[in-house]
Every structure is written in structure tokens, then in C-alpha cells.
Amino acid sequence: MNPSCLSVQNLRFRYVRDDVLNDLAFDVRSGEILALLGPNASGKTTLLKNMAGLLHPSSGRVLMNGIDLTDRPHRERARAIAFVPQSEDTFLDFSAEQTVLMGRAPYVGTWGFESAEDRAKTREAMERTDTWILRERGLSELSGGERQRVILARALAQEAKLLLLDEPTSHLDVRYQKEILDLCASLNAERGLTVVMTLHDLNLAALYAHRLLLLKEGKVVRLGFPAETLTEETISEVFSVPMKVVKDEKSGLPSSFPIR
Amino acid sequence: MKSLTIKKWLATNVLLVVLAVLVAFAASLVGEKSLPFFTRWSAWSPEDKDIFWASRLPRVLLAAVTGMALGSSGTAFQGLLQNALADPYILGVSSGAALGSILGYALGLPFAGIPFFAFAASLAAMLLVYRTAMRGGQIAPHTLLLTGVILNAFLFAFILILNGLASFEQAQKIIFLLIGNLETETYGRIGLVAGIVAAGLIVLTAEGHALNLLTSGPETARSLGIDPNRHRKRVFFAASLMVGAVVPLAGLVGFIGLFVPHIARWVTGPDHRLSIPAAAWIGATLLIVCDTLARTLLVSSAFQTELPVGAVTALVGAPFFLLLMKKRGRS
Numbered sequence: 099m100n101p102s103c104l105s106v107q108n109l110r111f112r113y114v115r116d117d118v119l120n121d122l123a124f125d126v127r128s129g130e131i132l133a134l135l136g137p138n139a140s141g142k143t144t145l146l147k148n149m150a151g152l153l154h155p156s157s158g159r160v161l162m163n164g165i166d167l168t169d170r171p172h173r174e175r176a177r178a179i180a181f182v183p184q185s186e187d188t189f190l191d192f193s194a195e196q197t198v199l200m201g202r203a204p205y206v207g208t209w210g211f212e213s214a215e216d217r218a219k220t221r222e223a224m225e226r227t228d229t230w231i232l233r234e235r236g237l238s239e240l241s242g243g244e245r246q247r248v249i250l251a252r253a254l255a256q257e258a259k260l261l262l263l264d265e266p267t268s269h270l271d272v273r274y275q276k277e278i279l280d281l282c283a284s285l286n287a288e289r290g291l292t293v294v295m296t297l298h299d300l301n302l303a304a305l306y307a308h309r310l311l312l313l314k315e316g317k318v319v320r321l322g323f324p325a326e327t328l329t330e331e332t333i334s335e336v337f338s339v340p341m342k343v344v345k346d347e348k349s350g351l352p353s354s355f356p357i358r
Numbered sequence: 359m360k361s362l363t364i365k366k367w368l369a370t371n372v373l374l375v376v377l378a379v380l381v382a383f384a385a386s387l388v389g390e391k392s393l394p395f396f397t398r399w400s401a402w403s404p405e406d407k408d409i410f411w412a413s414r415l416p417r418v419l420l421a422a423v424t425g426m427a428l429g430s431s432g433t434a435f436q437g438l439l440q441n442a443l444a445d446p447y448i449l450g451v452s453s454g455a456a457l458g459s460i461l462g463y464a465l466g467l468p469f470a471g472i473p474f475f476a477f478a479a480s481l482a483a484m485l486l487v488y489r490t491a492m493r494g495g496q497i498a499p500h501t502l503l504l505t506g507v508i509l510n511a512f513l514f515a516f517i518l519i520l521n522g523l524a525s526f527e528q529a530q531k532i533i534f535l536l537i538g539n540l541e542t543e544t545y546g547r548i549g550l551v552a553g554i555v556a557a558g559l560i561v562l563t564a565e566g567h568a569l570n571l572l573t574s575g576p577e578t579a580r581s582l583g584i585d586p587n588r589h590r591k592r593v594f595f596a597a598s599l600m601v602g603a604v605v606p607l608a609g610l611v612g613f614i615g616l617f618v619p620h621i622a623r624w625v626t627g628p629d630h631r632l633s634i635p636a637a638a639w640i641g642a643t644l645l646i647v648c649d650t651l652a653r654t655l656l657v658s659s660a661f662q663t664e665l666p667v668g669a670v671t672a673l674v675g676a677p678f679f680l681l682l683m684k685k686r687g688r689s
Contacts, residue, residue, distance in 0.1 A: 147577075150581060151580075151581075152577055152580050152581055172580065172583045172584055172585050173583040173584075174583075175583065176581065176582055176583030177583070179581075180581070181577075181578075181581035183575075183577060183578060183581075186574050186575065186578060187574075187575070188573050188574045188575075189436075189437070189440035189441070189442070189573050190437070190573050190623070190628035191628060192570070192573075192628050192629075193360070193361065193627075195360075195361050196361050196362075196570075196627075196628070196629065197574075199361055200570060200571055200574075200582055201582065203567070203571055203582040203583050203584065204582065204583035206567065208564060209563075209564060209566075209567070209631070210564075210566060210567025210568075210570075210631055211362075211363075211364055211367075211631070212361075217361075234360065256582070
């Protein structure tokens with residue numbers, strides 16, 4: 099079995115007085131693609147942000163290589179973990195290249211000027227995501243899919259081993275959904291990046307993720323391979339609607355539908 | 359917009375500084391009595407030399423330092439608050455500094471103490487506006503501006519109370535402070551203020567990279583490896599210090615901090631590492647021009663009077679503000 103990349107231990111996260119996450123414990127394995135699934139307000143995004151070190155657990159810990167994320171300096175953490183938010187508004191219209199260069203922030207000096215190496219890494223990340231041709235365009239001029247790829251390039255420029263994505267397919271049509279997930283899958287296969295993402299679409303999750311984690315009301319309901327987690331019983335309970343699951347004859351992957 | 363290189367940074371700064379110096383020199387020759395432009399310095403009359411050293415140059419220098427402080431702090435505020443209409447004047451930061459400096463003057467402090475009094479008051483004003491507009495990690499843009507308007511009215515009331523208690527001569531000084539007026543000051547005072555402004559500018563420029571990250575929101579900034587709160591504090595501190603330094607001498611010069619950042623970003627692009635120093639030089643240049651207009655517009659007419667510089671910047675700036683609101687509303 100692969101070694102652990104990130105270890106979530108007795109994680110509890112409280113917002114005002116409500117428990118958003120309640121005593122979660124699991125490991126993310128190195129080199130896997132893990133999808134976090136669950137209904138709205140189940141705590142998926144909150145969990146992801148705790149795993150990114152952007153939110154601090156109310157109690158419990160998130161460990162990376164045995165070190166608590168909250169004890170790591172921000173810069174050091176940013177070299178190990180990259181986070182792609184669901185959407186990002188910027189008040190100033192930075193160009194695609196300027197945006198991706200910001201991914202080098204954990205490596206630049208006091209005055210923030212990028213070195214030739216930073217530029218080379220930026221270019222490489224943009225070429226990998228097919229965004230180099232967009233480099234001089236402002237973010238506001240880009241389509242949703244293009245923008246998502248630019249933000250992914252910024253995360254690649256961070257050279258982190260762990261990539262966390264919050265709803266990378268939201269607001270995208272099916273072609274761009276496939277495009278961004280194919281990109282994640284090939285980065286995972288070629289570079290051994292560990293990928294954790296929240297997803298709404300159970301079928302896409304089954305198609306791309308190695309393991310799925312089902313959340314309901316801030317608790318882990320099930321963690322495992324798609325075929326064993328996406329059962330009619332489990333997902334009907336998690337989403338509180340009757341669901342039907344069909345297995346693809348060739349791949350054995352489960353597809354699920356709500357029942358009218 | 360191409361990404362920033364050190365070469366581009368240096369070239370843009372040198373160009374803008376040269377422009378500011380040329381404008382400063384030209385402006386100090388213009389006035390009620392024109393000084394000779396094409397004559398060698400050694401051929402100047404002692405009287406002309408005296409006007410240059412004792413009256414024109416200090417005033418131009420004060421305009422430059424004030425423009426630098428307002429332009430660069432305005433750029434930093436707009437970036438940090440993600441609001442294209444934010445500036446120290448509208449947010450009440452300048453009024454805070456005005457109240458602080460009037461209190462300082464009233465307590466009979468030596469001048470060296472006044473900028474720090476003004477700084478404390480402007481920082482307090484800034485934090486009050488910021489805390490009020492902050493909801494769940496997000497700044498509500500309209501609340502921010504409205505809070506600034508209300509705070510301005512509130513601080514003005516205090517200043518008017520002090521004005522009522524003051525002697526005629528002191529009251530005159532307070533009114534000048536409220537309108538925004540550049541007077542000939544001693545080199546010592548200008549030097550002190552310039553030192554504070556230079557220090558603030560260095561800090562803000564060093565914070566430029568962090569400000570770039572913060573324009574995508576605190577969460578993204580954090581994920582890219584910086585602590586948003588630490589950088590916000592530094593920017594608030596440095597920007598309030600600069601405003602606190604210039605207000606005791608220049609008073610409430612409005613709108614420079616609002617439109618100079620837009621011109622700077624139009625010249626340099628959105629990158630704060632360059633737009634902040636650029637806004638300092640452009641602010642200096644424009645405030646020198648505005649003050650020269652204020653000194654000369656009505657002097658040659660039948661009225662024989664000078665305008666306060668705050669009137670000129672408002673005449674230019676207010677229409678600009680309205681245009682910006684209209685443009686923002688459409689997009």
C-alpha cells in the first residue's frame with residue numbers, strides 16, 4: 099500500500115457554534131486521486147480547506163510527513179500543497195502569465211521579483227495546461243474553462259506534491275469538465291501528484307477518482323473504491339433521495355441516477 | 359500586459375522621476391513673478407534667487423511629497439480593499455489625520471510630534487472603517503465607502519467644535535487644513551515629512567507582491583504562502599503613516615489618492631510592485647501641476663487671489679469619480 103501523503107486525525111471544525119466537521123479520521127495515500135462527495139453543506143469544502151491549511155481545525159490535526167499543518171510556515175506549506183479554489187474574482191485584471199507567476203510566490207525573495215528559473219517553471223506549467231498562448235490575455239477575457247486551466251497552471255507552478263481542487267468542474271460544460279479532469283488524471287499518472295478534489299457529479303467521480311470519500315453532516319459515511327462506495331443503499335442514505343446504480347459492463351464502474 | 363521584469367521596473371521609475379523633476383523645476387519658475395527660464399543661474403538677480411529658494415522651491419517640494427504620499431497610499435488602499443473608489447480622503451483616513459494634527463497643534467506639541475499624532479488618528483480611522491465593512495472575511499464595497507462618508511461627517515463635527523473654541527488665527531489655520539492648502543513651509547518640516555513618506559513608500563513597494571496576491575482574495579493569498587493579516591497590517595500601517603505625515607502640512611487634499619492610482623495602473627499595468635512607486639511619482643507630478651494652477655489661475659485676474667489646491671484637485675477629481683462610478687455600474 100502507498101504511504102500516507104496527508105493524515106487527518108480526529109478533525110473537528112466548528113463554525114460559530116455548529117460542528118461542520120465532526121471527528122473525521124482518514125489518510126490520503128501518496129499518488130492517489132481522492133474525491134470528496136456529499137450533499138450541499140455536508141462539509142466537503144470545509145474539509146478540503148482544512149486539508150489545505152487554509153482553515154485551522156477546532157480540534158484534531160492534519161499531518162503531512164508527521165508535521166501538523168498549522169505548525170508549518172505558510173511559505174513552506176505552499177511549496178507542498180497547492181489549492182485551486184472554486185472561483186476566484188480579482189479586482190485587478192492580471193494577465194494569465196502574471197497570474198501563473200504568482201504560483202512562484204513561495205519561492206521569490208523579499209521584493210517579489212521572479213528569477214529566470216521562476217519564469218521557466220511558469221512557462222512549463224502553462225504549456226502543460228495549454229495556456230501559454232493565452233499568456234498576455236487578461237483573466238476577465240478568458241472563458242470559464244480557460245480560466246480554470248490558468249488557475250491550475252498557477253497551482254502547478256507551486257511545484258507541490260499535493261493538489262487540492264474545490265469543485266473544479268462547476269460552471270463548466272461537459273467538454274471542459276472532461277478536459278480539466280483528464281488533465282488532473284494525466285498529471286497524477288505522469289508526475290505522481292496526489293490529487294484531492296470535491297465533486298458534485300458522482301459519475302465523474304467514479305470515472306476519475308481512485309477512491310471516494312462520502313460525507314454527510316460532517317461525518318465520513320464511507321471511504322473506499324468507487325465500486326464498493328457507490329452502492330444504492332449508501333448513496334441513497336447520503337443524499338437522502340432514492341438512487342439507482344448501474345454497473346458498466348466493460349469497466350465495472352458504477353453510474354448512479356436519482357429515481358423519480 | 360506583459361509580466362514585470364527588473365528592467366521594466368527600473369526604466370519606468372527612472373522615466374517617471376525624470377518627468378516629475380522636470381515638472382517641478384518648470385513649476386518653480388512660474389508664478390506671480392516669472393523667473394528667468396533661459397538664463398544661467400549665475401546671471402539670476404539676488405531677488406529672483408531668493409524667490410526661488412525661499413518661496414517657490416519649498417512649496418513645490420511640499421506638493422511633490424504630498425502627491426507621492428496620497429498617490430501611493432491610494433494605490434495600496436485600492437488594492438488591499440479591492441475597491442477602485444477607495445482613497446484616504448473618501449475613507450476618512452485623511453480626516454482622522456486632520457483631527458489628530460489639529461489636536462496636536464492645540465496641545466502645543468512641537469512640530470516633530472504632530473505627524474505621529476496624526477498617524478495614530480488616521481490609523482484608528484482606517485481600522486474603524488475596515489472593521490465595519492468586513493463581513494465574514496469579505497469587504498462589502500458599498501459599506502466601506504458609506505462608512506467613510508459617515509466617518510468624515512463625524513470627524514468634521516469634531517474639527518468644527520475645535521474650530522469654535524480656537525482663536526481667530528488658529529481658526530484660520532484649521533480652515534486651511536480642511537480645504538487642503540499648500541503653503542510655503544520650512545525645509546526642516548518638509549524634510550521630516552519627506553523622510554516619513556520615503557520610508558512608507560519603501561514599505562509599500564516591498565508589500566507590492568503581497569498586494570498582488572491579496573487582490574485574488576485572502577484565501578488564495580494564504581494558499582500561495584503568505585499570511586494575509588500580517589501584510590494587511592503592514593500596508594495599513596505604512597499608508598496611514600504617510601497620510602499622517604502630509605496632512606498636518608498640506609491639509610485635506612482630496613481626489614489625488616483616488617485618480618492617481620488609476621492613471622498609474624493605466625501606465626504600468628496592475629502589478630503593485632510597479633504601480634505603487636509609479637503612483638508616487640505621478641502623484642507628485644500632478645499635485646505640482648494642480649498647485650501651480652491654484653497659485654496662478656486667479657492671480658493675474660482682477661481678483662489677485664490664490665485658490666487652495668484642494669479646490670483644484672476637487673474640480674478635476676470629482677467629475678473623474680463620477681465617470682468611474684458610471685463605468686463601474688455598467689460593467
